[in-house]
Amino acid sequence: MKQYTVAILGATGAVGTQMLQCLDEQDFPVGKLKLLASARSAGKAVEFRGEQVVIEEARPEAFEGCDIVLGAVEDDLAKTLLPEAVKRGAVVVDNSHAFRLDPDVPLVVPEINAEDIKWHKGLIANPNCATIIGLVPTWPLHKLAGVKRMVVSTYQAASGAGVPGMRELEEQLAALGRGEQLPDPRAFAAQLANNLIPQIGGVKEEGFTSEEMKLQNEGRKIMHLPELRVNCTCVRVPVLRSHSESITLEFERDITVEEAREALAAAPGVKLVDDMDAADASDRYPMPLFTSDQDLIWVGRVRRDISNPEVTRGITFWCCGDQIRKGAATNAVQIAKLLTEE
Amino acid sequence: MKQYTVAILGATGAVGTQMLQCLDEQDFPVGKLKLLASARSAGKAVEFRGEQVVIEEARPEAFEGCDIVLGAVEDDLAKTLLPEAVKRGAVVVDNSHAFRLDPDVPLVVPEINAEDIKWHKGLIANPNCATIIGLVPTWPLHKLAGVKRMVVSTYQAASGAGVPGMRELEEQLAALGRGEQLPDPRAFAAQLANNLIPQIGGVKEEGFTSEEMKLQNEGRKIMHLPELRVNCTCVRVPVLRSHSESITLEFERDITVEEAREALAAAPGVKLVDDMDAADASDRYPMPLFTSDQDLIWVGRVRRDISNPEVTRGITFWCCGDQIRKGAATNAVQIAKLLTEE
Numbered sequence: 001m002k003q004y005t006v007a008i009l010g011a012t013g014a015v016g017t018q019m020l021q022c023l024d025e026q027d028f029p030v031g032k033l034k035l036l037a038s039a040r041s042a043g044k045a046v047e048f049r050g051e052q053v054v055i056e057e058a059r060p061e062a063f064e065g066c067d068i069v070l071g072a073v074e075d076d077l078a079k080t081l082l083p084e085a086v087k088r089g090a091v092v093v094d095n096s097h098a099f100r101l102d103p104d105v106p107l108v109v110p111e112i113n114a115e116d117i118k119w120h121k122g123l124i125a126n127p128n129c130a131t132i133i134g135l136v137p138t139w140p141l142h143k144l145a146g147v148k149r150m151v152v153s154t155y156q157a158a159s160g161a162g163v164p165g166m167r168e169l170e171e172q173l174a175a176l177g178r179g180e181q182l183p184d185p186r187a188f189a190a191q192l193a194n195n196l197i198p199q200i201g202g203v204k205e206e207g208f209t210s211e212e213m214k215l216q217n218e219g220r221k222i223m224h225l226p227e228l229r230v231n232c233t234c235v236r237v238p239v240l241r242s243h244s245e246s247i248t249l250e251f252e253r254d255i256t257v258e259e260a261r262e263a264l265a266a267a268p269g270v271k272l273v274d275d276m277d278a279a280d281a282s283d284r285y286p287m288p289l290f291t292s293d294q295d296l297i298w299v300g301r302v303r304r305d306i307s308n309p310e311v312t313r314g315i316t317f318w319c320c321g322d323q324i325r326k327g328a329a330t331n332a333v334q335i336a337k338l339l340t341e342e
Numbered sequence: 343m344k345q346y347t348v349a350i351l352g353a354t355g356a357v358g359t360q361m362l363q364c365l366d367e368q369d370f371p372v373g374k375l376k377l378l379a380s381a382r383s384a385g386k387a388v389e390f391r392g393e394q395v396v397i398e399e400a401r402p403e404a405f406e407g408c409d410i411v412l413g414a415v416e417d418d419l420a421k422t423l424l425p426e427a428v429k430r431g432a433v434v435v436d437n438s439h440a441f442r443l444d445p446d447v448p449l450v451v452p453e454i455n456a457e458d459i460k461w462h463k464g465l466i467a468n469p470n471c472a473t474i475i476g477l478v479p480t481w482p483l484h485k486l487a488g489v490k491r492m493v494v495s496t497y498q499a500a501s502g503a504g505v506p507g508m509r510e511l512e513e514q515l516a517a518l519g520r521g522e523q524l525p526d527p528r529a530f531a532a533q534l535a536n537n538l539i540p541q542i543g544g545v546k547e548e549g550f551t552s553e554e555m556k557l558q559n560e561g562r563k564i565m566h567l568p569e570l571r572v573n574c575t576c577v578r579v580p581v582l583r584s585h586s587e588s589i590t591l592e593f594e595r596d597i598t599v600e601e602a603r604e605a606l607a608a609a610p611g612v613k614l615v616d617d618m619d620a621a622d623a624s625d626r627y628p629m630p631l632f633t634s635d636q637d638l639i640w641v642g643r644v645r646r647d648i649s650n651p652e653v654t655r656g657i658t659f660w661c662c663g664d665q666i667r668k669g670a671a672t673n674a675v676q677i678a679k680l681l682t683e684e
Contacts (some may be wrong), residue, residue, distance in 0.1 A: 149649045149650075149651070150649060151493045151590050151647075151649055153495035153575075153588035155497070155538055155577065155579070173515060173518050173519050173535075173536075174518075174519040174520075175519070176515050176516075176519055177515050177516040177517070177518055177519010177520050178519050178520065189623035189626070190623040190624065190629060190631070191631060193515075194515075194580065194581055194582055194631060195581060195629055195630055195631035196497055196579065196581060196586050196629060196630055196662075197623070197629060198586075198588075198627050198628070198629070198642070198643055198660045199618070199626065199627060199643075203618045203619075206599075206645055206646055206648060207599070207618070207643065207644070207645040207646075208645060208648065216648075229648060229649040229650075229651070230648075230649055231590060231647045231648050231649035231650070231656075231658055233495075233588040233643065233658065233660060235497065235586075235588065235660075237497070237538065237579055237580075238536065238579075238580050238581075239536055239537060239538060239580075240536055244538050244540075244577075246495035246540075246575040246577065246588075248493050248573060257548075257549070276541070276545045276549070277545075281531035281532040281539070282532065284531075284541065285540050285541060286540070287532060287537055287538060287539060287540070288537055288538055289532070289533055289536060289537035300540070301540055301541075301549065301575065302549070303548055303549040303550060304548055304549075305493075305573045306548060306550065306558070306571065306572075306573050307491045307492060307493055307571040307572055307573035308491075308571075308573070309491070309571070314573075316573055316575065318540045318575060318577075320538075
């Protein structure tokens, strides 16, 4: 079996660190591993499959000889460095926003549009975390009845702002718990503990934020639905690393709650947790505390949209998924794995 | 000016305690005050306007001579005791769910249907907290363009489960902050700190919970809109005492974002906080940390619903309000104040 030289760009961040773990978990055929990060981290060693890998500074030359590069850095750095990897013959799977809407770059959720990786030109983009977590359960319902409209409210975890975001929430919780004054917020615009912040990303169009537009713009591309309309409100909540979403869908064709539940139960990447009578609360519906550090999107509270005037055309549900894993690293490594199977 | 003999039933709970404070803040013409609670609390003294008031056990005879009774106890106790107050000539404003949908009982949000208090027969019901907080800003938009459909996702505070709910969240945060094991949940079905619980109330119809049906059932009665359709998802979040709601409205007639903002800015009980360019995050949009312990519903993130196929018929916004105050005690005391002004 062919072994690949794999690099992770941004290997010390929350997503990069998780990518390393996912490579191992997904039995990725890694021949040689290169961990790339800022000069500050260069020289430190990280263990992978029992061997120490020394972190190198992320420079264009570092991509020499790489087959696959996993990108886990901010947009600016992704734009500067990743084309250098492509130029040197690597195929890049990038988690930043930089290339997602580029018509020459496939944007892929393996459970939805795995076949799109076939037309890549060296770069494949990994969608936004809230997009992946919302679309994985939307897709099987779309296949049943054709989704045309989504109204989404998100409950997004601190991990969306990386390690600094998680650390800030933990520091705030610790200070609250000890009855101490909270340090000034740095990763977020305001205190997150005991609060909600209804803005993620800058203002983009008609008062919607960049994060709120991603579900529509990326969703159209991933599901091949150029007319899809999505009204999204993105809210940061004091939860560590699982995003949750309250989603209302409108369909072209009839759909019943029973059909929706069956399709979700059978869908890859989805775990249906929808039994309000279960003895244990964690078996009744998805909760972010229980969906962290695993790879499935948990879906529950599946109901008819009782506000839809067409009684058989609307479904409402609630879903949770780990932001760092399926929302980022797991999905990227799944794409890379598909590349090795081509 | 006439002075009233006022009783608070459930005077030691979160809402009852707040009612006492609201009576003072709203300059309520209290001649004599009676504080009623369980036998356990009877005998304890509470200060009101500089005088000590001794708590009495809540028994039918305690309502003798009362002009106005404010109810802040659970449904069962409300059903048993409050008719005894009415029988003795008091007018009751009840915060429980017991009488809200009774056709003989007005259900009132003073900013919306103050005139409904005129047809009371001794009992007036105070709506559910999430209903009040969602409807106060919906009403001025309804008057502009006629609301016909609401899609709502709530972010509800621990205070909705009373003092035990708030105490449980505080205990969990303290344990987390000290790195200790969390005590087993009692007030909630699962750990709330660092988590979200997508169930409030028992299952009612088509998989919706009792809390989720309240916004439609109570909203129809309060706004005199028997055809109103509301799809609501209620979620408990780790926030102490302000509820937040992400609301998408569909209208009968055209409405622009500018008209919606103007109407909200002018609406009683509403504070428009909608300036994404403001220097201070607390001036950009409502956040529950900043809306606690005050009486207004803060509204922001007012946008066109870009998913609505009729481009001029949908508005989306975000609002926050104190659950114990406007969501319960403030609204009840406002109703009682209207009674004194008749």
